[in-house]
Amino acid sequence: MPNGSVYETRQTGRFFVRLPKDIYPFEDLEFVTVSGDATAGWISNAGLPGQAYGSSPTCWSSYYELIGTGQLDITVKSAMEGVPNYSVRFNLSDSNPPLPPEFFSR
Numbered sequence: 001m002p003n004g005s006v007y008e009t010r011q012t013g014r015f016f017v018r019l020p021k022d023i024y025p026f027e028d029l030e031f032v033t034v035s036g037d038a039t040a041g042w043i044s045n046a047g048l049p050g051q052a053y054g055s056s057p058t059c060w061s062s063y064y065e066l067i068g069t070g071q072l073d074i075t076v077k078s079a080m081e082g083v084p085n086y087s088v089r090f091n092l093s094d095s096n097p098p099l100p101p102e103f104f105s106r
Helices: none
Strands: 006-009 014-020 029-036 039-042 059-067 070-076 086-092
Touching: 029 039, 039 070
Parallel strands: 006 086
Antiparallel strands: 014 059, 029 070, 039 059, 070 086
């Protein structure tokens, strides 16, 4: 998911977040409900938070499911000076299409 992107989708969409550890530490991952009751829940069958499929010595990975309706931001503070924070927005509505398959591929 490119930094700064916005996705129109529905609840129950599942997705991986994979980012480089040295720039975006897993400990700085935040989910912020902007409107409605939109949130995300960790999915355990893909591995522990930060250690899910696709993780490596240089990248962390976690698997989540979108829940509710409204707007949800995913943010990670940058640990490197001059590198912007990571931010992605999900607009959740039952009338939106599901996430494309590449979001939940390992």
